[in-house]
Amino acid sequence: MNDQQYRQWLDQPNEQRVMLLELQHAGGVVQVADQPYIAPIADHLDDPVYEDVLIEAVGISTRIDGLIEFGDIRLRDDGGITHWLGYQFRGYPVRAYLGGMHWSRADFRLIAVATNEGIRSWERGELVCSIMDASSKLDEPIDTGTLELGGNPVPFVLGRCFNVPAYRISTQADTYRVSYLPLASVQPRDNGNAVPHAKDLANGAVTLDNHPGNASTITAAAHESHDTPMAMVAWIAAHYGIEVSPATALPDVTVGIQSSSAISGAQILEQLRDTLGAGWMIDALDRLDVRVLTAPTGEPDITLAPDDIVDGTLELDTVEPPWSALTLRWGRNDAELRGVAATIDDTDPALAARYQRAWSESTDSQALDGHPLATPVTRDTLLQVENDVAAERDRRLAYHAERRERWRVTTYVPTVTVYQSIRVGLAPIAERVGRVTAVRPQVGGKAELEILL
Template structure:
C-alpha cells in the first residue's frame, strides 16, 4: 500500500480499523489487538497471531506546548493472560500499529512509539498498563566529563559564546579548557584584553605563554551556531530521530558550566524564539516557531462538529511591549583592562553587563492591564534580535484565543493551519495547538489557537 492510499484510507471515517499493540517486557513480546488478526504467510513476520484482548482505544494527545500523551493500554483478562502480571514491563517499548482487519500486516503503519510505565490495574477481568511518551530521554544529564581537582563538569558550548570562563587543566604549559566539543575559534582575554595564545581546536583548549594579570575569559565559536544545528546536535546525542524543524537561521549560542540535559537546552533555545518542542507519536524531535497562519491547510465544516461541542477555552491579552534580551555575557567583569576602557568604551560596557536588550512598545489601548513582557534569548546578533522582537510583538498585537472543539474529522496534525466554518468563528484561520484522538474512533478533540 502506498502512502497516498494509506492517507486516503485514514480520511475515510467509515473505514473499519484495527489497532495492533506489541508489548515488550524483559522476557519477550506479547502481541495483542482490538480485534482478531493473524498476519499472512507472505508477511515479513508470517503467521503472527494477535490476541484480540486489547479493549481500550488508547487515545493519543499531542500539544504544541507540552509532550505527547497516551491513554492506558487496557486488556481483557479472561484468565489466559493473568500470569502476564508477573512480567517486568516498566521501561520497555510499546509499539502501536494501525490498519484494516483484512490487510496484510506489512501494510500497517506505525502509529506510536511509547514506553511502558508499568501495571496500573490488575484484577479479575482487567490488566492495564500506563503508556508514557519517550521525551523523558532528554532529561538525562549530558556527560561532558569532569575538570581536574573536582572543579565540576567540562563546559558545554554550542554556537557563538561571548566572554565565558575558562578552566585550568595544567600549569606547565598553562593550558585551559573552554569547551567539551571541538571548536572553530577561541579568543581568550585578560580583563577583556585579548592575549597571545595557541589553540587546540579539536579538544576545545588553548595555551597561554604569559601569566595573567586579571580575570581570564574566552570567546568561543563552535559549529552548532543556528537553532537547526543545535536541535540536530541534541537529537544526535540522544540517538533520537529528527523530525520537522521550523526555526529561523539566527546565529545563536548556549553555554553551560554545570550539569545540563537535552530538555534544558531545548527549553532555553525555544524560550526567546516563541518556539516549542516535543517528540511526536513516532518519537521524532519536532521544533517549530509559533507563527500566524496566512492560509488554511484544511477546513472544518460546522456540520462535522458534535452538537454543542465548540467553546472558547481561554484568552490571552496582547502585549504592551517586549524586552528581548540577547548576546549574553557569560562572565561579566568588574575590572576592565585600561586599553579597552580607553580605546573601546562600547566593548568595556558590554563586558560589564550580562545582557544586551532590544526593547519596543506598541499601542494596545483597549487593554489597560496589558503587560510589558521580558524574555531571554540565545540570539547573538542585534539585527536578529530586532527581527525576532518585532515578530513576537506582531504575534501578540491583539487578543489571542484558544477554542476547544470535538469533531468528526480525518486525522490532523498539531500546528496545521485550519479554518472553522461555524458562526462562532466566522471562518477565521487558526493553528491547531492540541490534538487528542483515538485511532479506532472517528471523533477528534481539538484545541485551536486564533
C-alpha cells in the same frame, strides 16, 4: 495501499478500524489487538496472530510545548496471558499500528512509538502496563564529565557565545577548560583583553603564554560549530539517539548557549523555544519536531464543518492580550566582569560596558488603538547577532499586535495534526483561521483540539 488512499480511509468515520500493538520484552515480542486480527496467509508472517485482548489502546496527546501524554495499556486476561506477568517489558519499545479488519499487515501504518514503563497492575482479569512520556528522555542531564580541579562539571557550550567562564585545570601550566564539546575557535581574555595562547580545540581548552596576575579574571569568546537553531536541534537529537522530523524548519540565525552546571536537552529546547517563538515535541514516530509558530496565511489546511464537531464542545480556554512593546535580551554574557582592562576602557567603552552586564537588549513598541491594557513583554534569547535580534523582535511584535486566543473543540475527524492551519465552522470563530497546538485522541474516533487564533 498508498498514503493518499490511507488518508481517504481515515476520513471515513464508519470504517471499521483495528489497533495493533507490538510490545517488545526481554525475551521477544507479544502482539495484541483491540479486535480479532490474523494477517492473511499471503503475508507469510512467522506469527500472523494478534491476541484479541487490548481493552484500551495507547492514548496519545501531541502538543507543541514538548509534552506528550500517553495513557495506560489495558489488556484483558482470561488466563491466556497471565504468564506475561513474568515478562520484562520495562524500557522496551511499544509500537502502535492502525488499519482495517481485512487488510494485509503491510498496509497498516505505524502511528506511535513509545517506551514501556512496565507492568503497573493486575486485578480482576486485567493487566495494565504504563507508558513513559516520550519526551522524558530529553530531561536526562548531558554528562559532560568533571573538571580536573574543583570537581565541578565540565562547562557546556553549544553554538557561539560572547563571553564564557574559563576554568583552570592544571597546577603545572596555565591551562583552562572552556567547553566539553570541541570548539571551532576560542579567544581567551584577561579582564576582557585578548591574550596570547595555545589552542586545544578538540578538548575545548587553551593554555596561556603568560601567567595571569592576581587581579586577573580569565574568560573566553567561544564558538562551537552547532551555531544555528537547526544545528542545535540536530545535535540534541543525535545525543539522545533520536531523529529530527523532516517537518522541522527553523530560521538561519546565530545562536549560542553556555552552562557551567548540569543541563538537559529539554532545557536547551525550552530556551530555543523562547528565542524563536517556536514549539517543540516528540512526534508519534519518536522524532524531534521543532517549528516556529506563525500566523496562518491563505486557505486553511483543514476546515471543520458543523457536522464534524461534537455538539457543545467549542469553548474559549485562555486569552493573551496584545503586546505594546517587546524587549529581546541577546548576546548573553556568561562571565560578567567587575572590572576590565584599562586599554578597553580607553579604546572601546561600549565593549567595556558590555563585559560588565549580563545582556544586551533590543526594544521596540507599537501603538495599539483600542487596547489600553496592552502589555510590554521581555524575553531572554539565545541570539548572538544584533541584526538577527531586530528582525525577530519585529516579527514577534507584529504577531502579537492583536489579541491571541486559545480555543478547545472536539471533532469527529481523527486526522487533524498539530501545526495545521484550521477553520472551525461554528460561531463565534467561523470566519477565523487558527493553528492547531494540541491534539488529544478520544475513544470512538474523536479528537479534542487546542487551537490558537
